[in-house]
Amino acid sequence: MLDLAKISDLFAQRKTGHALPQALYNDPDVFEFDLLAIYGQSWLLLGLECELPKAGATLAMNIGPWPIVVVRGRDGTLRAFHNSCRHRGAQICKTGHGSSPRLVCPYHKWTYELTGELVSAPRMAEDFEMNDHGLTPIAIEVLEGAVHICLSDNPPAFDEYRAKAGPLMAPHDFANAKLAHESVLVEMANWKLVMENARECYHCLTGHPELSASFPTGTTAYFDYDDKAALEAYNQKMEAMGLPVGPVEGDWWQAMRFPLNPGFVTMSADGKPLVAKTMGRVGDGDVGTMRWALEPHSFCHTLGDFTFIFSALPVAPNETHVVAKWYVSKDAVEGVDYTAEGLSDIWNKTNIQDRDLAENNQKGVNSIGYKPGPYSPEAEVLVLRIIDWYCAKAKAYIDANS
Numbered sequence: 001m002l003d004l005a006k007i008s009d010l011f012a013q014r015k016t017g018h019a020l021p022q023a024l025y026n027d028p029d030v031f032e033f034d035l036l037a038i039y040g041q042s043w044l045l046l047g048l049e050c051e052l053p054k055a056g057a058t059l060a061m062n063i064g065p066w067p068i069v070v071v072r073g074r075d076g077t078l079r080a081f082h083n084s085c086r087h088r089g090a091q092i093c094k095t096g097h098g099s100s101p102r103l104v105c106p107y108h109k110w111t112y113e114l115t116g117e118l119v120s121a122p123r124m125a126e127d128f129e130m131n132d133h134g135l136t137p138i139a140i141e142v143l144e145g146a147v148h149i150c151l152s153d154n155p156p157a158f159d160e161y162r163a164k165a166g167p168l169m170a171p172h173d174f175a176n177a178k179l180a181h182e183s184v185l186v187e188m189a190n191w192k193l194v195m196e197n198a199r200e201c202y203h204c205l206t207g208h209p210e211l212s213a214s215f216p217t218g219t220t221a222y223f224d225y226d227d228k229a230a231l232e233a234y235n236q237k238m239e240a241m242g243l244p245v246g247p248v249e250g251d252w253w254q255a256m257r258f259p260l261n262p263g264f265v266t267m268s269a270d271g272k273p274l275v276a277k278t279m280g281r282v283g284d285g286d287v288g289t290m291r292w293a294l295e296p297h298s299f300c301h302t303l304g305d306f307t308f309i310f311s312a313l314p315v316a317p318n319e320t321h322v323v324a325k326w327y328v329s330k331d332a333v334e335g336v337d338y339t340a341e342g343l344s345d346i347w348n349k350t351n352i353q354d355r356d357l358a359e360n361n362q363k364g365v366n367s368i369g370y371k372p373g374p375y376s377p378e379a380e381v382l383v384l385r386i387i388d389w390y391c392a393k394a395k396a397y398i399d400a401n402s
Contacts, residue, residue: 019372025190031317035064037397060093069093073114080138145174164248165255172280177327181340185322189358191314199382214264234259255292266303275305276337277329
């Protein structure tokens with residue numbers, strides 16, 4: 001059983017505006033706490049609904065040690081369940097994408113309808129009640145084609161996120177996209193160090209030469225630009241195209257559209273599109289990027305030609321799996337309109353560079369000489385945001401369970 005008093009003391013040691021005490025980055029008890037209090041209580045972005053194109057399509061994955069599955073029903077509705085048979089708990093669907101007219105446990109062939117009801121349980125007693133043994137549901141929300149789940153019985157409110165971020169997502173027509181490429185990168189670092197690195201570009205000029213060609217690394221705070229005239233011209237162009245700019249934000253999410261560096265239509269080496277067909281209602285595709293992000297685990301970039309989703313999933317105190325997904329218009333043909341290698345090149349290089357930075361960060365944090373330093377108020381605004389959010393979320397969980 002978790003010692004919440006011990007964990008509460010660790011949070012009390014954190015100095016405002018500073019990084020976390022060492023144990024919050026490497027202690028096994030803190031990792032277990034993070035799973036329950038943070039990942040177990042938050043909305044998590046799994047991907048886009050185009051990954052489940054027809055009835056019976058499944059997407060199975062782990063949130064920490066917990067297997068979950070999303071399935072599209074015959075009525076077209078997406079539903080999420082704990083991927084655990086109600087007989088003896090075996091995992092039902094294999095990890096990854098799949099398809100089946102019903103969900104069948106590989107152990108003893110208990111069979112579930114796509115809506116979760118148990119429809120077959122061989123050799124059970126005569127008084128066995130099938131209706132009492134359906135799959136355990138998980139809260140799910142689909143926002144403009146983006147699929148979110150929450151493992152808590154009392155999920156955070158979703159309405160504000162839907163109302164404010166939805167209009168920025170809608171023009172990109174996620175429901176009519178397709179998954180073009182996916183990768184999983186193992187990073188030997190705590191999930192918070194992975195996400196702190198992902199929430200700032202303080203390191204980008206030296207750490208990401210390929211990404212920095214297109215990405216505005218010189219902005220301050222939350223993408224504030226020195227060239228106000230150029231930004232105003234961009235905003236007016238977006239307004240004329242019917243593309244909301246923002247920024248909009250809530251407790252656990254942010255969304256904003258902003259321009260790339262001059263001469264860059266997309267995040268590519270030369271600024272030219274990586275996909276011949278645009279994605280959604282974006283004119284010629286020269287629309288900068290729409291970045292949206294969720295605490296605790298993700299950030300996304302939607303450009304005129306593709307969408308990129310980054311998700312950090314905790315595995316162990318010093319291990320995180322980064323799931324990266326690239327989406328394009330469903331009409332784009334691989335080998336004709338794009339190549340998976342070309343599409344993923346910049347972000348693959350960036351993710352590998354970030355892995356090395358996060359792993360090196362973890363080594364230093366583990367040092368007997370580690371002392372938490374202050375965040376830059378100009379370059380690490382979003383790092384401070386996620387860490388402050390994490391501390392507040394942790395305190396709320398401790399208070400509710402003490």
